[in-house]
Amino acid sequence: MSKKTLVIGASLKAHRYSNRVIHKLVEKGHPVEAIGLREGVVAGITIVTGKPKYEDIDTVTLYLNPSRQEEYYQYIVSLVPKRVIFNPGTENMEFVKLLQAQNIHAEIACNLVLLTTNQY
Numbered sequence: 001m002s003k004k005t006l007v008i009g010a011s012l013k014a015h016r017y018s019n020r021v022i023h024k025l026v027e028k029g030h031p032v033e034a035i036g037l038r039e040g041v042v043a044g045i046t047i048v049t050g051k052p053k054y055e056d057i058d059t060v061t062l063y064l065n066p067s068r069q070e071e072y073y074q075y076i077v078s079l080v081p082k083r084v085i086f087n088p089g090t091e092n093m094e095f096v097k098l099l100q101a102q103n104i105h106a107e108i109a110c111n112l113v114l115l116t117t118n119q120y
Contacts, residue, residue: 002030003120004056006079008072009063009090010034010047017087017112018063024115033057051075061085061111066092077102085111 005025010018018034019042025032026043033054036047051072060081062069069092076084077098083105086092096106114120 003058004031004033005059005061006054006057006081007032007034007061007063008076010036010042011063012036012038012040012042012047016063021061021063021111021115024112028115028120030120054079057081059083059085061087062090063087064090066090066095069095073098077104080104083107085109085114087111
């Protein structure tokens with residue numbers, strides 16, 4: 001089952017985990033949207049800037065440190081995803097509690113590991 005995923009903190013740099021997860025999501029057949037600091041294309045996915053309105057987002061996966069997440073709190077909640085994955089280094093209990101209050105599942109995990117081990 002494919003899960004439309006929004007990568008926030010997407011990077012054009014091949015060594016970044018956000019870049020690697022975009023490749024892995026595409027490889028596994030998941031539809032992907034991506035937001036980053038710079039526009040560009042990774043694995044055929046266009047990285048945009050800003051906070052565009054998306055429909056039917058199943059999963060938001062974060063690659064932003066906690067101090068940069070606050071500006072995205074209401075935006076992510078407005079997308080009504082089923083879950084938000086906090087990748088290593090992005091753990092943020094304040095945001096986790098806000099998501100849980102909105103009945104959005106918050107998961108502290110490594111997206112690459114979940115995809116590689118078929119737990120996504």
